[in-house]
Protein backbone atom coordinates (compact mmCIF):
# COMPACT_ATOMS: atom_id res chain seq x y z
CA UNK A 242 0.00 0.00 0.00
CA UNK A 243 2.75 2.43 0.98
CA UNK A 244 4.59 2.15 -2.32
CA UNK A 245 1.61 3.09 -4.45
CA UNK A 246 0.99 6.58 -3.12
CA UNK A 247 2.89 9.66 -4.16
CA UNK A 248 3.75 10.56 -0.58
CA UNK A 249 5.82 7.45 -0.34
CA UNK A 250 6.52 6.32 -3.89
CA UNK A 251 9.51 8.58 -4.42
CA UNK A 252 10.77 7.91 -0.94
CA UNK A 253 11.89 4.42 -1.72
CA UNK A 254 14.57 6.06 -3.82
CA UNK A 255 17.44 7.70 -2.05
CA UNK A 256 15.52 10.73 -0.88
CA UNK A 257 18.41 12.38 0.86
CA UNK A 258 21.42 11.62 -1.26
CA UNK A 259 23.34 14.59 0.02
CA UNK A 260 22.60 14.89 3.70
CA UNK A 261 25.52 12.95 4.99
CA UNK A 262 27.45 15.18 7.30
CA UNK A 263 30.68 14.60 5.39
CA UNK A 264 29.07 16.04 2.29
CA UNK A 265 27.69 19.01 4.15
CA UNK A 266 31.06 19.71 5.65
CA UNK A 267 32.67 19.56 2.21
CA UNK A 268 30.02 21.90 0.97
CA UNK A 269 30.54 24.25 3.87
CA UNK A 270 34.23 24.50 3.08
CA UNK A 271 33.40 25.20 -0.55
CA UNK A 272 30.76 27.76 0.38
CA UNK A 273 33.09 29.43 2.85
CA UNK A 274 35.63 29.87 0.09
CA UNK A 275 33.14 31.51 -2.20
CA UNK A 276 31.84 33.70 0.62
CA UNK A 277 35.29 34.82 1.53
CA UNK A 278 36.04 35.58 -2.07
CA UNK A 279 33.28 38.16 -2.02
CA UNK A 280 33.30 39.35 1.54
CA UNK A 281 33.59 43.04 0.88
CA UNK A 282 30.99 45.24 2.49
CA UNK A 283 27.94 45.00 0.34
CA UNK A 284 25.31 47.73 0.45
CA UNK A 285 22.72 45.35 -0.94
CA UNK A 286 23.01 43.18 2.16
CA UNK A 287 21.96 46.13 4.24
CA UNK A 288 19.18 46.82 1.83
CA UNK A 289 18.05 43.22 2.13
CA UNK A 290 18.01 43.32 5.90
CA UNK A 291 16.26 46.65 6.03
CA UNK A 292 13.58 45.88 3.51
CA UNK A 293 13.00 42.21 4.27
CA UNK A 294 10.51 42.74 7.03
CA UNK A 295 9.09 45.93 5.58
CA UNK A 296 7.49 44.24 2.63
CA UNK A 297 6.57 41.15 4.55
CA UNK A 298 5.52 42.35 7.96
CA UNK A 299 4.23 38.95 8.96
CA UNK A 300 7.57 37.33 8.45
CA UNK A 301 10.07 37.97 11.18
CA UNK A 302 13.50 38.79 9.78
CA UNK A 303 15.97 36.02 10.41
CA UNK A 304 18.37 36.50 13.26
CA UNK A 305 21.54 37.87 11.78
CA UNK A 306 23.51 34.89 12.94
CA UNK A 307 24.97 34.19 9.56
CA UNK A 308 25.98 36.51 6.84
CA UNK A 309 23.82 36.48 3.80
CA UNK A 310 25.42 37.90 0.74
CA UNK A 311 23.30 38.86 -2.19
CA UNK A 312 24.95 40.77 -4.94
CA UNK A 313 21.62 41.94 -6.23
CA UNK A 314 18.54 43.13 -4.39
CA UNK A 315 16.24 42.09 -7.21
CA UNK A 316 13.44 39.87 -6.14
CA UNK A 317 13.63 41.06 -2.59
CA UNK A 318 12.44 44.58 -2.78
CA UNK A 319 10.05 45.97 -5.38
CA UNK A 320 11.75 49.37 -5.15
CA UNK A 321 15.20 48.07 -5.90
CA UNK A 322 13.71 45.95 -8.66
CA UNK A 323 12.45 49.02 -10.47
CA UNK A 324 15.75 50.65 -9.89
CA UNK A 325 17.60 47.72 -11.42
CA UNK A 326 15.23 47.41 -14.32
CA UNK A 327 15.95 50.98 -15.27
CA UNK A 328 19.66 50.21 -15.29
CA UNK A 329 20.25 46.94 -17.04
CA UNK A 330 23.74 45.86 -16.23
CA UNK A 331 25.27 42.64 -17.51
CA UNK A 332 27.92 42.52 -14.83
CA UNK A 333 25.38 42.87 -12.06
CA UNK A 334 23.13 40.21 -13.59
CA UNK A 335 26.03 37.77 -13.70
CA UNK A 336 26.90 38.52 -10.10
CA UNK A 337 23.34 37.88 -8.94
CA UNK A 338 23.84 34.19 -9.66
CA UNK A 339 26.67 34.01 -7.18
CA UNK A 340 24.82 34.56 -3.93
CA UNK A 341 26.61 32.79 -1.09
CA UNK A 342 25.80 31.92 2.49
CA UNK A 343 28.35 31.83 5.27
CA UNK A 344 27.88 28.43 6.84
CA UNK A 345 30.46 28.83 9.62
CA UNK A 346 27.92 28.64 12.45
CA UNK A 347 25.60 26.08 10.89
CA UNK A 348 24.65 23.23 13.19
CA UNK A 349 25.51 19.70 12.03
CA UNK A 350 22.77 17.53 10.55
CA UNK A 351 21.95 14.08 11.83
CA UNK A 352 21.81 11.33 9.24
CA UNK A 353 18.55 9.62 10.16
CA UNK A 354 15.51 8.26 8.33
CA UNK A 355 13.42 10.67 10.44
CA UNK A 356 13.65 14.08 8.76
CA UNK A 357 13.25 16.71 11.45
CA UNK A 358 13.16 20.46 10.91
CA UNK A 359 11.15 23.57 11.62
CA UNK A 360 8.91 26.13 10.00
CA UNK A 361 11.65 28.62 9.23
CA UNK A 362 11.52 32.26 8.25
CA UNK A 363 11.34 33.25 4.60
CA UNK A 364 11.83 36.93 5.34
CA UNK A 365 13.65 38.71 2.57
CA UNK A 366 12.83 36.01 0.00
CA UNK A 367 11.87 32.32 -0.06
CA UNK A 368 15.48 31.38 -0.85
CA UNK A 369 16.46 32.46 2.67
CA UNK A 370 14.29 29.68 4.12
CA UNK A 371 16.67 27.07 2.70
CA UNK A 372 19.68 28.60 4.43
CA UNK A 373 17.68 29.18 7.61
CA UNK A 374 16.81 25.46 7.69
CA UNK A 375 20.39 24.40 7.06
CA UNK A 376 21.58 26.76 9.81
CA UNK A 377 19.64 24.91 12.51
CA UNK A 378 20.68 21.41 11.43
CA UNK A 379 17.26 20.67 9.93
CA UNK A 380 16.83 17.77 7.52
CA UNK A 381 13.32 18.97 6.57
CA UNK A 382 11.64 22.36 6.68
CA UNK A 383 8.45 24.35 6.20
CA UNK A 384 7.98 27.92 5.03
CA UNK A 385 5.30 30.38 4.02
CA UNK A 386 5.31 31.11 0.29
CA UNK A 387 3.92 34.58 0.91
CA UNK A 388 2.47 36.54 3.79
CA UNK A 389 0.18 34.12 5.61
CA UNK A 390 -2.27 36.78 6.72
CA UNK A 391 -2.73 38.77 3.52
CA UNK A 392 -4.95 38.02 0.58
CA UNK A 393 -2.54 39.35 -2.00
CA UNK A 394 1.23 39.34 -2.17
CA UNK A 395 3.68 40.31 -4.90
CA UNK A 396 4.64 37.41 -7.17
CA UNK A 397 7.82 35.44 -6.57
CA UNK A 398 10.74 37.11 -8.30
CA UNK A 399 12.70 35.12 -10.86
CA UNK A 400 15.94 35.65 -8.97
CA UNK A 401 14.34 34.28 -5.78
CA UNK A 402 13.11 31.19 -7.61
CA UNK A 403 16.53 30.55 -9.18
CA UNK A 404 18.33 31.03 -5.89
CA UNK A 405 15.82 28.84 -4.01
CA UNK A 406 16.39 25.95 -6.42
CA UNK A 407 20.12 26.43 -6.33
CA UNK A 408 20.22 26.37 -2.54
CA UNK A 409 17.96 23.30 -2.38
CA UNK A 410 20.67 21.48 -4.35
CA UNK A 411 23.59 23.04 -2.53
CA UNK A 412 22.23 22.18 0.89
CA UNK A 413 20.93 18.78 -0.19
CA UNK A 414 17.18 19.10 0.39
CA UNK A 415 14.80 16.95 -1.64
CA UNK A 416 11.43 18.59 -2.44
CA UNK A 417 9.80 15.74 -0.54
CA UNK A 418 11.08 17.02 2.80
CA UNK A 419 9.84 20.56 2.23
CA UNK A 420 6.30 21.22 3.42
CA UNK A 421 5.18 24.77 2.59
CA UNK A 422 2.32 26.03 4.75
CA UNK A 423 -0.62 27.80 3.16
CA UNK A 424 -2.14 31.13 4.07
CA UNK A 425 -4.20 31.15 7.28
CA UNK A 426 -6.96 33.04 5.49
CA UNK A 427 -7.88 30.29 3.05
CA UNK A 428 -11.26 28.68 3.75
CA UNK A 429 -12.31 26.38 0.95
CA UNK A 430 -15.24 25.21 3.09
CA UNK A 431 -16.97 28.58 3.19
CA UNK A 432 -20.55 28.27 1.89
CA UNK A 433 -20.45 31.90 0.67
CA UNK A 434 -19.43 31.53 -2.96
CA UNK A 435 -17.74 34.92 -3.23
CA UNK A 436 -15.62 34.33 -0.15
CA UNK A 437 -14.82 30.80 -1.26
CA UNK A 438 -13.67 32.06 -4.65
CA UNK A 439 -11.39 34.55 -2.94
CA UNK A 440 -9.92 31.70 -0.89
CA UNK A 441 -9.59 29.53 -3.96
CA UNK A 442 -7.60 32.23 -5.80
CA UNK A 443 -5.22 32.53 -2.84
CA UNK A 444 -4.96 28.71 -2.62
CA UNK A 445 -4.24 28.30 -6.33
CA UNK A 446 -1.66 31.08 -6.19
CA UNK A 447 0.11 29.20 -3.38
CA UNK A 448 0.07 25.95 -5.36
CA UNK A 449 1.54 27.68 -8.40
CA UNK A 450 4.27 29.15 -6.23
CA UNK A 451 5.11 25.61 -5.09
CA UNK A 452 5.37 24.41 -8.65
CA UNK A 453 7.51 27.41 -9.65
CA UNK A 454 9.89 26.50 -6.83
CA UNK A 455 10.00 22.82 -7.77
CA UNK A 456 8.16 21.83 -4.58
CA UNK A 457 5.80 18.88 -4.47
CA UNK A 458 3.88 19.24 -1.22
CA UNK A 459 1.56 21.96 0.04
CA UNK A 460 0.03 21.89 3.52
CA UNK A 461 -3.10 23.85 4.42
CA UNK A 462 -5.97 23.96 6.90
CA UNK A 463 -9.06 22.27 5.44
CA UNK A 464 -11.47 25.08 6.37
CA UNK A 465 -14.49 25.97 8.42
CA UNK A 466 -18.26 25.82 8.01
CA UNK A 467 -18.32 29.32 9.60
CA UNK A 468 -21.47 28.04 11.31
CA UNK A 469 -23.48 28.52 8.12
CA UNK A 470 -23.31 25.12 6.48
CA UNK A 471 -23.37 21.48 7.44
CA UNK A 472 -20.09 19.64 7.80
CA UNK A 473 -20.80 17.55 4.71
CA UNK A 474 -21.63 20.61 2.58
CA UNK A 475 -18.35 22.28 3.53
CA UNK A 476 -16.40 19.07 3.00
CA UNK A 477 -17.93 18.91 -0.47
CA UNK A 478 -16.79 22.47 -1.21
CA UNK A 479 -13.24 21.70 -0.06
CA UNK A 480 -13.00 18.58 -2.23
CA UNK A 481 -14.44 20.44 -5.20
CA UNK A 482 -11.81 23.19 -4.84
CA UNK A 483 -9.05 20.59 -4.63
CA UNK A 484 -10.32 18.88 -7.78
CA UNK A 485 -10.38 22.22 -9.58
CA UNK A 486 -6.88 23.09 -8.40
CA UNK A 487 -5.55 19.71 -9.49
CA UNK A 488 -6.69 20.51 -13.03
CA UNK A 489 -4.99 23.90 -12.94
CA UNK A 490 -1.66 22.55 -11.67
CA UNK A 491 0.42 19.55 -12.60
CA UNK A 492 2.43 17.96 -9.81
CA UNK A 493 1.86 19.44 -6.38
CA UNK A 494 0.18 17.29 -3.72
CA UNK A 495 -2.29 19.10 -1.47
CA UNK A 496 -1.78 18.09 2.15
CA UNK A 497 -4.70 18.48 4.57
CA UNK A 498 -3.80 19.28 8.18
CA UNK A 499 -5.70 17.85 11.14
CA UNK A 500 -7.00 20.60 13.39
CA UNK A 501 -7.56 21.15 17.12
CA UNK A 502 -11.32 21.41 16.65
CA UNK A 503 -12.24 24.86 17.90
CA UNK A 504 -15.61 26.26 16.83
CA UNK A 505 -16.64 25.34 13.32
CA UNK A 506 -13.21 24.34 12.08
CA UNK A 507 -13.10 21.19 9.97
CA UNK A 508 -10.39 18.54 10.32
CA UNK A 509 -10.27 17.68 14.00
CA UNK A 510 -11.58 14.17 13.34
CA UNK A 511 -9.81 11.78 11.00
CA UNK A 512 -13.23 11.11 9.46
CA UNK A 513 -13.36 14.74 8.24
CA UNK A 514 -10.07 14.27 6.38
CA UNK A 515 -11.26 10.93 5.01
CA UNK A 516 -14.49 12.58 3.84
CA UNK A 517 -12.54 15.14 1.83
CA UNK A 518 -10.11 12.61 0.35
CA UNK A 519 -13.01 10.37 -0.63
CA UNK A 520 -14.32 13.06 -2.97
CA UNK A 521 -10.93 13.99 -4.44
CA UNK A 522 -10.62 12.57 -7.94
CA UNK A 523 -6.81 12.42 -8.19
CA UNK A 524 -5.96 10.61 -4.98
CA UNK A 525 -2.29 10.52 -5.88
CA UNK A 526 -2.15 14.27 -5.27
CA UNK A 527 -3.80 14.52 -1.86
CA UNK A 528 -2.28 13.76 1.53
CA UNK A 529 -2.42 14.51 5.25
CA UNK A 530 -0.13 16.29 7.70
CA UNK A 531 -0.66 15.23 11.31
CA UNK A 532 -0.08 17.92 13.92
CA UNK A 533 0.67 16.42 17.34
CA UNK A 534 -0.67 19.40 19.31
CA UNK A 535 -3.87 19.52 17.27
CA UNK A 536 -4.42 15.76 17.56
CA UNK A 537 -3.95 15.87 21.34
CA UNK A 538 -6.26 18.88 21.67
CA UNK A 539 -8.85 17.11 19.50
CA UNK A 540 -8.96 14.02 21.72
CA UNK A 541 -6.29 11.71 20.30
CA UNK A 542 -4.18 10.83 23.32
CA UNK A 543 -0.71 10.22 21.95
CA UNK A 544 1.15 10.58 25.24
CA UNK A 545 1.84 6.88 25.65
CA UNK A 546 3.17 4.26 23.23
CA UNK A 547 -0.24 2.52 23.34
CA UNK A 548 -1.98 5.83 22.68
CA UNK A 549 0.22 6.55 19.67
CA UNK A 550 -0.27 3.02 18.33
CA UNK A 551 -4.03 3.21 18.63
CA UNK A 552 -4.11 6.70 17.08
CA UNK A 553 -2.05 5.71 14.08
CA UNK A 554 -4.11 2.52 13.69
CA UNK A 555 -7.29 4.62 13.70
CA UNK A 556 -5.68 6.91 11.13
CA UNK A 557 -4.79 3.94 8.94
CA UNK A 558 -8.32 2.52 9.12
CA UNK A 559 -10.14 5.77 8.58
CA UNK A 560 -7.82 7.66 6.22
CA UNK A 561 -4.97 5.33 5.18
CA UNK A 562 -1.31 5.52 6.16
CA UNK A 563 -0.32 5.98 2.54
CA UNK A 564 -1.75 9.51 2.78
CA UNK A 565 0.57 10.54 5.61
CA UNK A 566 2.85 13.10 3.94
CA UNK A 567 4.19 14.99 6.92
CA UNK A 568 3.82 15.89 10.59
CA UNK A 569 3.96 18.98 12.75
CA UNK A 570 5.81 18.24 15.97
CA UNK A 571 4.43 20.56 18.63
CA UNK A 572 3.93 20.11 22.34
CA UNK A 573 0.71 21.55 23.73
CA UNK A 574 0.19 24.39 26.19
CA UNK A 575 -3.33 23.18 26.80
CA UNK A 576 -4.60 19.95 28.29
CA UNK A 577 -5.87 16.83 26.57
CA UNK A 578 -9.08 17.31 24.60
CA UNK A 579 -9.01 21.09 25.13
CA UNK A 580 -9.98 21.80 21.48
CA UNK A 581 -7.51 24.67 21.67
CA UNK A 582 -4.47 25.15 19.46
CA UNK A 583 -1.59 26.40 21.60
CA UNK A 584 1.88 25.17 20.68
CA UNK A 585 4.57 24.64 23.27
CA UNK A 586 8.25 23.73 23.02
CA UNK A 587 9.01 20.01 22.87
CA UNK A 588 8.81 18.38 26.30
CA UNK A 589 7.57 21.52 28.04
CA UNK A 590 3.84 21.03 27.49
CA UNK A 591 1.09 18.58 28.33
CA UNK A 592 2.23 16.07 25.71
CA UNK A 593 5.69 15.58 27.20
CA UNK A 594 8.91 14.47 25.57
CA UNK A 595 8.13 10.74 25.37
CA UNK A 596 5.18 11.37 23.05
CA UNK A 597 7.74 12.32 20.43
CA UNK A 598 9.83 9.23 21.03
CA UNK A 599 6.94 7.04 19.87
CA UNK A 600 6.70 9.04 16.69
CA UNK A 601 10.43 9.16 15.99
CA UNK A 602 10.79 5.41 16.25
CA UNK A 603 7.75 4.56 14.12
CA UNK A 604 8.74 3.46 10.59
CA UNK A 605 5.61 5.11 9.16
CA UNK A 606 6.98 8.58 9.92
CA UNK A 607 10.31 7.97 8.17
CA UNK A 608 11.32 10.11 5.21
CA UNK A 609 8.49 12.59 5.53
CA UNK A 610 8.91 16.18 6.79
CA UNK A 611 8.55 16.35 10.60
CA UNK A 612 8.22 20.05 11.33
CA UNK A 613 8.53 21.98 14.58
CA UNK A 614 6.17 24.94 14.90
CA UNK A 615 7.18 25.66 18.46
CA UNK A 616 7.93 29.11 19.90
CA UNK A 617 11.50 30.05 18.98
CA UNK A 618 11.85 33.42 20.66
CA UNK A 619 13.66 34.80 17.60
CA UNK A 620 16.64 32.50 18.04
CA UNK A 621 16.08 29.53 15.77
CA UNK A 622 19.49 27.96 16.33
CA UNK A 623 19.30 28.10 20.11
CA UNK A 624 15.78 26.75 20.52
CA UNK A 625 14.89 24.78 17.37
CA UNK A 626 18.50 23.58 17.04
CA UNK A 627 18.26 22.16 20.57
CA UNK A 628 14.81 20.64 19.97
CA UNK A 629 16.01 18.93 16.77
CA UNK A 630 19.04 17.56 18.59
CA UNK A 631 16.95 16.31 21.51
CA UNK A 632 14.40 14.68 19.18
CA UNK A 633 17.15 12.75 17.40
CA UNK A 634 18.61 11.70 20.72
CA UNK A 635 15.33 10.26 22.01
CA UNK A 636 14.86 8.50 18.68
CA UNK A 637 18.35 6.96 18.73
CA UNK A 638 18.13 6.04 22.38
CA UNK A 639 15.05 3.87 21.97
CA UNK A 640 16.26 2.20 18.81
CA UNK A 641 19.65 1.40 20.24
CA UNK A 642 18.43 0.12 23.57
CA UNK A 643 18.75 -3.64 23.73
CA UNK A 644 18.01 -5.94 26.67
CA UNK A 645 21.76 -6.04 27.37
CA UNK A 646 22.21 -2.31 27.15
CA UNK A 647 22.31 -0.30 30.33
CA UNK A 648 21.75 3.01 28.58
CA UNK A 649 18.67 4.56 30.14
CA UNK A 650 17.23 7.72 28.68
CA UNK A 651 17.32 10.58 31.16
CA UNK A 652 14.12 12.29 30.07
CA UNK A 653 14.26 14.89 32.84
CA UNK A 654 17.73 15.96 31.78
CA UNK A 655 16.71 16.31 28.15
CA UNK A 656 13.64 18.35 29.06
CA UNK A 657 15.91 20.54 31.17
CA UNK A 658 18.15 21.11 28.14
CA UNK A 659 15.19 22.40 26.12
CA UNK A 660 14.07 24.51 29.11
CA UNK A 661 17.55 25.99 29.44
CA UNK A 662 17.74 26.88 25.76
CA UNK A 663 14.36 28.63 25.97
CA UNK A 664 15.36 30.37 29.20
CA UNK A 665 18.69 31.59 27.85
CA UNK A 666 16.95 33.14 24.86
CA UNK A 667 14.25 34.66 27.06
CA UNK A 668 16.91 36.10 29.34
CA UNK A 669 18.68 37.70 26.40
CA UNK A 670 15.38 39.12 25.21
CA UNK A 671 14.57 40.55 28.65
CA UNK A 672 18.01 42.08 28.88
CA UNK A 673 17.59 43.69 25.51
CA UNK A 674 14.13 45.01 26.34
CA UNK A 675 15.38 46.21 29.73
CA UNK A 676 18.09 48.20 27.99
CA UNK A 677 15.56 49.67 25.63
CA UNK A 678 13.39 50.77 28.56
CA UNK A 679 16.35 52.33 30.30
CA UNK A 680 17.05 54.30 27.18
CA UNK A 681 13.48 55.59 27.27
CA UNK A 682 12.48 53.72 24.14
CA UNK A 683 9.52 51.44 23.80
CA UNK A 684 10.47 47.80 24.16
CA UNK A 685 10.12 46.43 20.67
CA UNK A 686 11.93 43.22 21.50
CA UNK A 687 9.45 42.15 24.15
CA UNK A 688 6.42 42.77 21.98
CA UNK A 689 8.14 41.11 19.04
CA UNK A 690 8.85 38.06 21.17
CA UNK A 691 5.27 37.96 22.31
CA UNK A 692 4.11 38.08 18.72
CA UNK A 693 6.51 35.35 17.72
CA UNK A 694 5.05 33.12 20.38
CA UNK A 695 1.54 33.98 19.30
CA UNK A 696 2.33 33.10 15.71
CA UNK A 697 3.08 29.61 16.82
CA UNK A 698 -0.60 29.18 17.60
CA UNK A 699 -2.41 28.69 14.42
CA UNK A 700 -6.13 28.72 14.73
CA UNK A 701 -6.31 32.42 15.60
CA UNK A 702 -9.97 31.87 16.20
CA UNK A 703 -10.33 33.19 19.71
CA UNK A 704 -7.13 35.18 19.89
CA UNK A 705 -7.10 37.67 17.11
CA UNK A 706 -10.20 37.04 15.13
CA UNK A 707 -8.21 36.40 11.98
CA UNK A 708 -8.63 32.97 10.59
CA UNK A 709 -10.96 30.69 8.81
CA UNK A 710 -13.97 31.67 10.87
CA UNK A 711 -13.82 35.07 9.21
CA UNK A 712 -12.52 34.08 5.82
Ligand SMILES: [Zn+2]
Nearest residue numbers: 422462498699
Ligand atom coordinates in the same frame (compact mmCIF):
# COMPACT_ATOMS: atom_id res chain seq x y z
ZN1 LIG B 1 -1.07 24.61 10.18
Ligand SMILES: [Zn+2]
Nearest residue numbers: 582698699700
Ligand atom coordinates in the same frame (compact mmCIF):
# COMPACT_ATOMS: atom_id res chain seq x y z
ZN1 LIG C 1 -1.48 24.73 15.56
